[in-house]
Amino acid sequence: MQKFETGRDTALSLRPDRPVYGFRPDVLATDARAFLDAFRGETAYAVKTNGEPFVLKRLAEAGVSAFDVASPAEFAAAFAAAPAAKQFYMHPVKAQSDIRLALEGFSIRALALDHEDEVAKILRIVRAQDLAPSDVTLFVRIATKGHAAYELSKKFGAAPKHAVELLQRIDRIGFRAGVTFHVGSQVEDLGTYERALASADWVRGRSGVELAALDIGGGFPAQYGHDPKRPGPPTPQVGDLVARIQSEIDAWGLDDLPLIAEPGRVIVARSLSVIVRVLLKKGQRLYINDGIWSSLSDSWTGKMTLPARLIPDPARRRAPKTSAAKLAPFRVMGATCDSVDILSRPFWLPDTVDTGDWIEIGHIGAYSLALRTRFNGFYPDDFVEVATPFDMEEGEEGFASIETMGDAAE
Ligand SMILES: *Cc1c(COP(=O)(O)O)cnc(C)c1O
DSSP states (O other), X not given: OEEESSHHHHHHHHOOSSOEEEEOHHHHHHHHHHHHHHOSSEEEEEGGGOOOHHHHHHHHHTTOOEEEEOSHXXXXXXXXXXXXXXXXXXXXXXOHHHHHIIIIISOOOEEEESSHHHHHXXXXXXXXXXXXXXXXXXXXXXXXXXXXXXXXXXXXXXXXXXXXXXXXXXXXXXXXXXXXXXXXXXXXXHHHHHHHHHHHHHHHHHHOOOEEEEEOOOOOOOOOOOOTTSOOOOOOOHHHHHHHHHHHHHHTTOTTSOEEEOOOHHHHGGGEEEEEEEEEEETTEEEESOOTTTTOHHHHHTTOOOOEEEEOOTTTSOOOOGGGOOEEEEEEEOSSSOXXXXXXXXXXXXXXXXXXXXXXXXXXXXXXXXXXXOGGGOOOOEEEEEXXXXXXXXXXXXXXXXXXXXXXXX
């Protein structure tokens, strides 16, 4: 990767007409370390969040030694980056052939499920392979309720009584039994974790099964931007949130169990930006060369306001008096011809923004590269390395969503 000091340097020297990703390896290492330091259990990075080889490699170098995986491609990606790392196969619904590959090919010994038929599938392979069930931990995924940008219990999770039965069945067969939940993604409220822990405690007590571990899933929120017109409470810092979850674990008497967490978003979000170009300004609309079918689908479905910085094109016009520029909301239209390809939240940018300018959109490391499509023939795939963290860069043009920094400093 070519290296630049800042996003602005990147835009002004490459003058890219296609989106360019700015990878910040040091930010990635810092955010990984922050989680590892805050969490007293085992940290299993959720590979689906961003499974690029250069990301997984950097995480392994930063000390991440376990991965949450869900498919053969993810087993292979995690193995390629960190052959000695432990893998947790936490997809509750699995193909029989994938279970076989996990157990045989990748020596995975921890799997999640929420139904007895999955126990049967796993048992079939364990028997065929002549493995000892006591070497395999089966995590029962319990359903949870709460507030997240994404709710996942609509899809997965056993109701408490069902979870009790599953634990007892797993225990009778001789597997090690664990409990897991995943409360959703971008979960800003501690109460959601509290309710999940209460449920885990109830299931544990009712089952009478000796548990081997408690896996609290992912969902920890990353720092994004704020719409100046819709001020909300600041997003909790990960260290504080993890500390409070751990006190809850203690309060429920679950602290005797080995703990696992599966953070994704909170570790990778800040490590990547994308520099896009304004192809056309039409009134309060900006047509850009990226969109929901490329790097920005997560912000669309999750209705997130991303931090963004204007980089005016000096070749096109005299630099406007920046002090005179006011922040204004712009509706952002994506690159494809699809009429749904319009971002769900406006970008707040200096009102001097114009055709030909660049916008660096920050904190898009999670659920961006993995969700790119080739729809309409657009597929951004150019990367550079940038030294300065997005939220530390001097921006004479200001942030679209300045609050990102203010909150982070509090
Ligand atoms: C997606 C996922 C994660 C990661 O979620 P984040 O919100 O990115 O932290 C963790 N565990 C499971 C089971 C998941 O499906």
